[in-house]
Amino acid sequence: MPKTEIWPYIIAHIPPIFRGFLAISLLAMAMSTADSCLNACSVMVSHDIVGTIQNEEEIADDSQLKIAKRTTIVVGLFAMLLAFKCKDLFKLLRWALACSIPMTAAPFILAIYGFRGTSRTALIGMSTGILTIIAWNKWVDPATGMDGSFICMLANGLAMMASHYLFKQPKSAGWVGPDDTLKQIQQENARKKVERKEKIKNSWTNKKNALAKLIPRHSTMVHVGVYTTITGLLAYFTVCITNHSLYLILQLFISACCIGYPFLYDISKKIRDIPKWFVGLCWLALLAVYLPKNLIWH
Structure with missing residues (x-):
């Protein structure tokens, strides 16, 4: 049989009870990822975005819970409409990469390596990533068939670096050096490394004892x-x-x-x-x- 007909043949010839188990398993695998993403999205909206927009120092827990529930419903409905409209899973995956990697990956990686930029710097980089991926998908991808998420992520990072060094920045922005705790950890690791090398060197001065161990x-x-x-x-x-x-x-x-x-x-x-x-x-x-x-x- 052609490989495209194997899976429909299996589904058509297995007992109905196994078909039900299979459907339940596939739904469980899909929903275990979907509810995690919906939960993270609702928390970001209710805690991070709304909490930053409002002038109040702290939002009540009841209000955050209501916002999280409404966000889950709205985002879940839009996700269902998108899934019903586009039935190509690979195309949906490429859309997800095109939406997330060019916008969020570069600020996240720079933050991990100690870069603390302003909101303007981050918005310039994210806008550059969005415009780059739109231009790539419109002109470059049809001609080459190559996904440009990684290149657009690099454009995002370069735009953030350029805006950081070209525009005037506050003193708190820029590269953050290691704090005292990290310096102590680095010094302790360096000391242990030297001690380990010295111990190995001394243990092999008497080769017979070292081999006996x-x-x-x-x-x-x-x-x-x-x-x-x-x-x-x-x-x-x-x-x-x-x-x-x-x-x-x-x-x-x-x-x-x-x-x-x-x-x-x-x-x-x-x-x-x-x-x-x-x-x-x-x-x-x-x-x-x-x-x-x-x-x-x-």
Whole structure:
């Protein structure tokens, strides 16, 4: 069947109860996103926009709740009308990107990196983003088919920077440097980094002691041996890698050493102790060379 007919065929031939479950699931996924966006929109209108416009210092909670409810109803109805009018989901997604990224992304990113501009600077940048995306969709997009949201976002940011440096700004506007708390965190991180480097450097002055500290637990060594055994046998019998039997023998030998490491350790204690630095060196070579090569090979 053509891929465009597979989904309608499934819907038409499954039992009605599963069709109902499927419809409920799709509605639940859609509404879980829709109600979050409606909630955020109503809070912004009732708390941020109306609170800034009114001269009163604080709006009563009852009034904010009423404004939020009315905003949810109005925005939800407009969203439903838009969804009924445009049934192309990809086109709706492009509209959403064209409305949000050119206007809001640049001020948001600049604010994160410490830029504090005035309302005039932000409005100039957002107006530039709106005009740029309208011009792009009218003249450039039909010729190239390329979405211009990112380029219009850059135009928004450049317009904000140009207006900030060309026009006179209050002393509070501009780039905000790190505060005392951030400076203390940076100094603490730098001190810890230096201490960590010094500790690593001092630990490797006596290489045998450093290698002895790398010895893993017996269970870890056994698990690695089981993993290498399974991957080696699967690669040999499933993919039929018959021309690399010597590598398989070497891998099985290493796997047997890892699985039998607890027994070898107990035997060596009765006969002759295996140097701890030698075990740590073998484990380091296993982690740094053998396991990555084994993963890439398979």
